Amino acid sequence: MGYIRDRWRDPSRAGKGHRWQVKYRVDGRELDGGSYDVKAVAKRKLTELEASVQRGQWVDPTDRTTVVEYARRWAERRPHRPTTARRVGIQIRNLERDPIGSKRLAAVKPSDVQAWVSTMVAAGRAASTVRLQVRFLGSVYQSAVLDRLVATSPVVRIALPKADAARIVPLTVDQVRELANAIGPRYRAMVLTQAGLGLRIGELLALRVQDVDFLRRTARVEHQIAPVSRERVEPKTPRSRRTIPLPTMVGDALAAHIATYPPPADGPIFSTKAGAPYDHAFYGGRVFARTVKELAGAEGSTFPASTTTHDLRHHYASVLLAAGESVVAVSERLGHDNATLVLTTYGHLLPDSEERTRKAIDAAWNDAPTETPAAQPLPGRS
Structure with a gap:
């Protein structure tokens, strides 16, 4: 509980009249709520402070945290x-x-x-x-x-610069094939696997033999390799743990890779000669980037110089959408939490649906009865 103290007898207030000081307690501390010339104003301030404490809206005025x-x-x-x-x-x-x-x-x-x-x-x-x-x-x-350090957030109604993201232009099948052939035999299957399963780079590096079911033609994402530490960790989100259909071209590439480069005892398909997982920076920043630079720098080449490993994931999504796969299905294959990200990222890649719209309406009308029923008068009208 708080109280109001009359500071009239305070020597420092001599000749200045009454001064009413508000005191209140929070978490065992007695705090100063300010001094006021009018007692009614001081009482109102005390009531406001005590009410804010009770509602959990009180903010510590003495806190100096930056x-x-x-x-x-x-x-x-x-x-x-x-x-x-x-x-x-x-x-x-x-x-x-x-x-x-x-x-x-x-x-x-x-x-x-x-x-x-x-x-x-x-x-x-x-x-x-x-x-x-x-x-x-x-x-x-x-x-x-x-934490009751501030009453409200000041980050409200802030005018932000408009971030216009460039529209994604996915790699074509021929460009992915060109990349896979140029990158070298030890990494060829990595390019084809990422392009054919839509994996994130960490998911690609973490893929194990036991994650691939060649009989049922599926691949399971269970882990990812963390950058720098190269530790096997949980996927990015719960939805990232998923089962993906295994295309024939990926299955063939993986089978050939496993036969040529036998995996270590713990099963990682893609590993260094010493049996360790690849580092993101080594594969993505050196091996992959060097190959892209060589392809883009060749005379007469139209290969995009900005290509990264993530563009293989974009390629995967674009192929599915062009084939008529639903946005929800593409979202699940990519391991997104919802389909909104697929729409905002790849919406411009959706095939033109104008002709399908015409066919849908025409089909509905062609199948409808040819005789139009007589119009019935509205209730209450003759």
Whole structure:
């Protein structure tokens, strides 16, 4: 419970009249709620403070935590995967360099966040980077609200730069075949497998003999190889654990690879000569990237120089969509949580449905009765 103290007898108030000081208790601490010239105002302030404590909306006015300090604490408590933890670390370091990071957490206003966004845009940061940084700050403040360090989040109604992602132009079958033939015999099956199963690079590197059922013609995604550590870990999301139909061309490539390069005892299909899993940077950043550079740099070549291993996943999705596979099915094959991402990423690749629309309407009308029933009068009318 709180109380109001009359500071009239305070020597420092001599000749200045009454002054009413508000005191209230939270978590065993007595805090100062301010001093007021009118007793009724002080009572109203005390009532507001006690009500906010009871509702769980009270914010500690003495807390001096800065934005970047709380961001570090927030990140330490989150169960981030290694790749996510690295990205969060970069975002925290960006906050350390920006003035907003040193501001007191409770002192940041929406106008401060908007000014920060404008500064990042003026400095030439990519629109996608700015949007990710603001989304990160919003997550930090959502946690701060729950921890009662701030009453509300200042990351609201912020005007963000528009991030226009370039439309994906998928590799053709001929381009994937050209890439597989050029990359070298030890890595050829890796290209064909990723293109024929739509795997993420970590899922490709983690594929084991026991994950492939040649008899039932399926492949099972159970793990992924973590970057840097090369440890076998859980897939990216629960939906990433999935069973994928095994095309003949992938089955043949895997069978030939296993016969030529026998897997180690624990079963990884793709491994170094020493039997260790490949590192993302080695395969994707050196072997794959070097081959792309050679193909794109050849005289008269039209091979896209920006190609990465992820473009093989795009190729897989584009082939399924062009064949009329449903968006939901493609989403499941790719291991997405929902079909929305498939629509936003590959919607422009969906085959033109104008003729199908015409046929659907014509078929419905052709199958309908040719005689039109007589019109019936509406109720209440003659």
